[in-house]
Amino acid sequence: MQIDEAKVESPAVTARCSGSDLLRWAGMEAAASELTDPVHFATRRVRAGASLVHQGAVLDSLYFVTSGTLKVFHMDVDGYEQIQAFMLRGDVLGIDGAYEGVHKSGAVALEDSTVAILPFREWVRLGHVIPAFEQLMLQATARELARRGATLQVLAAVGAEVRVARFLLQMARRQALLGYSSRRLVLRMRRRDIASYLGVAHETVSRSLTALADWGYIRVMHREIELLDEAGLDTFQQSTRCPGAARAPRLGAGTWRRPPAATLPLHPPRAAAAVA
Amino acid sequence: MQIDEAKVESPAVTARCSGSDLLRWAGMEAAASELTDPVHFATRRVRAGASLVHQGAVLDSLYFVTSGTLKVFHMDVDGYEQIQAFMLRGDVLGIDGAYEGVHKSGAVALEDSTVAILPFREWVRLGHVIPAFEQLMLQATARELARRGATLQVLAAVGAEVRVARFLLQMARRQALLGYSSRRLVLRMRRRDIASYLGVAHETVSRSLTALADWGYIRVMHREIELLDEAGLDTFQQSTRCPGAARAPRLGAGTWRRPPAATLPLHPPRAAAAVA
DNA sequence: CGCAGCCTTGACCGTTTTCAATGAGGGTGG
DNA sequence: CCACCCTCATTGAAAACGGTCAAGGCTGCG
Numbered sequence: 001m002q003i004d005e006a007k008v009e010s011p012a013v014t015a016r017c018s019g020s021d022l023l024r025w026a027g028m029e030a031a032a033s034e035l036t037d038p039v040h041f042a043t044r045r046v047r048a049g050a051s052l053v054h055q056g057a058v059l060d061s062l063y064f065v066t067s068g069t070l071k072v073f074h075m076d077v078d079g080y081e082q083i084q085a086f087m088l089r090g091d092v093l094g095i096d097g098a099y100e101g102v103h104k105s106g107a108v109a110l111e112d113s114t115v116a117i118l119p120f121r122e123w124v125r126l127g128h129v130i131p132a133f134e135q136l137m138l139q140a141t142a143r144e145l146a147r148r149g150a151t152l153q154v155l156a157a158v159g160a161e162v163r164v165a166r167f168l169l170q171m172a173r174r175q176a177l178l179g180y181s182s183r184r185l186v187l188r189m190r191r192r193d194i195a196s197y198l199g200v201a202h203e204t205v206s207r208s209l210t211a212l213a214d215w216g217y218i219r220v221m222h223r224e225i226e227l228l229d230e231a232g233l234d235t236f237q238q239s240t241r242c243p244g245a246a247r248a249p250r251l252g253a254g255t256w257r258r259p260p261a262a263t264l265p266l267h268p269p270r271a272a273a274a275v276a
Numbered sequence: 277m278q279i280d281e282a283k284v285e286s287p288a289v290t291a292r293c294s295g296s297d298l299l300r301w302a303g304m305e306a307a308a309s310e311l312t313d314p315v316h317f318a319t320r321r322v323r324a325g326a327s328l329v330h331q332g333a334v335l336d337s338l339y340f341v342t343s344g345t346l347k348v349f350h351m352d353v354d355g356y357e358q359i360q361a362f363m364l365r366g367d368v369l370g371i372d373g374a375y376e377g378v379h380k381s382g383a384v385a386l387e388d389s390t391v392a393i394l395p396f397r398e399w400v401r402l403g404h405v406i407p408a409f410e411q412l413m414l415q416a417t418a419r420e421l422a423r424r425g426a427t428l429q430v431l432a433a434v435g436a437e438v439r440v441a442r443f444l445l446q447m448a449r450r451q452a453l454l455g456y457s458s459r460r461l462v463l464r465m466r467r468r469d470i471a472s473y474l475g476v477a478h479e480t481v482s483r484s485l486t487a488l489a490d491w492g493y494i495r496v497m498h499r500e501i502e503l504l505d506e507a508g509l510d511t512f513q514q515s516t517r518c519p520g521a522a523r524a525p526r527l528g529a530g531t532w533r534r535p536p537a538a539t540l541p542l543h544p545p546r547a548a549a550a551v552a
Numbered sequence: 553c554g555c556a557g558c559c560t561t562g563a564c565c566g567t568t569t570t571c572a573a574t575g576a577g578g579g580t581g582g
Numbered sequence: 583c584c585a586c587c588c589t590c591a592t593t594g595a596a597a598a599c600g601g602t603c604a605a606g607g608c609t610g611c612g
Contacts, residue, residue, distance in 0.1 A: 074425060077514055082432045084425055096425055099418035104425055124414070128404060138400075141417050142375035148424040149350060149360055149372055149380055155431045156358045156475055158601080160568070191591060199432055199475075201569055206592055222577090222591090238353055434569085436600070467559060477601055482560050498559090498609085 016040045017116050022064055023136060026090045027177070031132040039126070039133075041116040046070070046109040052093070055106035059097040061117050064140075065089050068113020069188040073196070074105045083197040085144075085151065086110075086189065088174055092118070092140035110188040155199050157237075163198045164208040165237040168218065172227060183230070187223040292316045293392050298340055299412060302366045303453070307408040315402070315409075317392040322346070322385040328369070331382035335373040337393050340416075341365050344389020345464040349472070350381045359473040361420075361427065362386075362447070362465065365454055368394070368416035386464040431475050433513075439474045440484040441513040444494065448503060458506070463499040 019036035023029060043066065046052045052063060055075055065087050072085045072093065084105055087093055093115070097103040127134035154166045168185070176182035187194070195202035209225075212218050217233040219226040227233060295312035299305060319342065322328045328339060331351055341363050348361045348369065360381055363369055369391070373379040403410035430442045444461070452458035463470070471478035485501075488494045493509040495502040503509060 074429060076429070080432075082429055084428050096418055096421035098414055099422050104422050124410075134400075138374055141421070142372055145372035145417075145421060145424070146375050146380050148421070148428075152360050152424075152427065152431070153350060153352070153358060155428070156356075156472075158567090190589090196432075202590090203570085203592080204568060207568090210592075434599090466557090478558095479560080479602085480600060483600090486560075 015043045015114075017043055017066060019130070019133065021066070022116060023132060025064075025066060026136055026140065028132070028136060028139065031135060033132065035130055036132050039130070041118065043114050043116050046113045046115065048109055048111045048113075051106065051108050052113075052115065053103050053105070053107040055103055057103050059094060059101055059103050059120060061119050062095060062098075062123060063093040063107075063115040064118055065091045065093060066114045066116050069110045070107050070113055070115075071110055071189060071193055072105050072107050081196060083189075083193050085147065086171070086197070089178055090140075092137070092144065095141055095144060110193075151197075154197075160198075160200050160204045161208045161211050162237055162239075163200065164194075164205060165212060165217070165233055167194060167198055168212075168225060168227070169230070169234060169237055172230070182227070184224065184226050187225060291319045291390075293319055293342060295406070295409065297342070298392060299408060301340075301342060302412055302416065304408070304412060304415065307411060309408065311406055312408050315406070317394065319390050319392050322389045322391065324385055324387045324389075327382065327384050328389075328391060329379050329381070329383040331379055333379045335370060335377055335379050335396060337395050338371060338374075338399060339369040339383075339391040340394055341367045341369060342390045342392050345386040346383050346389055346391075347386055347465060347469055348381050348383050357472060359465075359469050361423065362473070364450055366416075368413070368420065371417055371420060386469075427473075430473075436474075436476050436480045437484045437487050438513055438515075439476065440470075440481060441488060441493070441509055443470060443474055444488075444501060444503070445506070445510060445513055448506070458503070460500065460502050463501060 017040065019039035019041070020032035022041070023032040023036060041064075044052075044063075046068070052070060055073075067089055070087045070093065071083050072087060073081050073083045075081055087107070093107055094103060096105065098120070123133070123137070127137055150170060154163055154170065157163045157166060171187070172182040172185050175185050190202075191205045192202045195205045198205065200208075209218070209220050212233070213220050215236070217227070217229050217236065219228055293316065295315035295317070296308035298317070299308045299312060317340075320328075320339075322344070328346060331349075343365055346363045346369065347359050348363060349357050349359045351357055363383070369383055370379060372381065374396070399409070399413070403413055426446060430439055430446065433439045433442060447463070448458040448461050451461050466478075467481045468478040471481045474481065476484075485494070485496050488509070489496050491512070493503070493505050493512065495504055
């Protein structure tokens, strides 16, 4: 393993990576073999802020993220940018466009990133020859679909704090799966991006972050977040739903929020935070 | 074509359908051939209210909807049912579970429905032999992914009325693609399901529907909706966003809502509707 | 006929949005 | 190297939309 974020490949600008690398990054090391070893893919670097995929562009390649972070978004007619997902290493980008042959969403790098280019037609053909690749594709697709489901759950939460909590936990766990610490995480995106993803105003994200910090669940430093009490955060995140047919045992009307207020020094449940 | 909703197959209980049927229903008639003709799949009827897929169940089959409507949902720990999608003819159900081999969400029929059973392993194998099937799978997957994106956009809308408008338009267009009228549509789900899907309270769905009717965009009868002014509804739906980085030229603060109030007899912009 | 679930409508309260201002951070150019 | 500008982030205050609670009407079914 041992892959550093994006500083490698100083020698050749047009780095390549093997099929086995892809499988490893996708968490399918077991499927790597001498069959997938010799297959190589071109890679492409995407500088922070640069665009990898333009919405509406003809789809001729899929992109496998090998390092970095990208945001996938849909631009509406009125110019509003709706973030649909954040892509990390191991994710495959562009599949949704395979339906109409046109990218349904755009993708921009949030930090210097690298992607392996998967020429669509050829990639499909490759899947016929080498089962491992077909499996990879299927897995990536299914995971993407599952992730969208998770995203819907985030949006389903009523309280803004809960949404933010779910978002943090979600990101932390993905990081953990990639081998990074799940306790400390660096948000590569702006508050505004998070807000768009969560479907709230960016000011609300700020406030929620502050609130979660006051509750004692996390610590916020710039874009760096430390999860002080992951278990507690998880408990908090699970409760509190409501729209529609909420069955949730939502605690007494104005009371709720933050059960474990015991050992923590800061502000109590809610009102206090607003006053402070 | 000529497929009636669900009343056919009175003779055999265990009806079957050919691969060509599937392709036709999926809108890929061109791919049907004497290769796909002889391939048959078992079908399964699902009575209104009956469950097709239980969340958490082991995934061994995918389901291709051949008639009817189903809701796909995720049940949270607290018992809250979050609707993720509504499936119509041509949709493939269960793909998201292919990642972990377990269904990530449940599916229940909203009306008597029929599905073709696609034994997962075999279905994948079939894809190798008959390209048309692989294409079908890819297409269904991509469409599903694209649809999730659309769902996110619905959730991204600020105003409840806009969400409902988008939902109606979304459903109408899907119906249209299936060959039905896009003007008149029958909502097979309860208000509560719509509410869950849209992330609002079910009372709000009711109110929004009434509002849209007052605006003159639609006519509501039971679960039957008539789109009186699809173009206008579309215009209305496009505007009005706001959370996050809203750039939208949202009309003057308290004024907005319903530009074309001219020819329409009913209530003006907003307040009036609340008073009535 | 009466119950049960669904839909609609009303009213109040609260969270979130919106508007507005300040401060910190990063980058560029003088 | 510092000044300056721009974007991002945080916080405050007021208004508004939507959620929750509550009740009544409707439909369909047993």
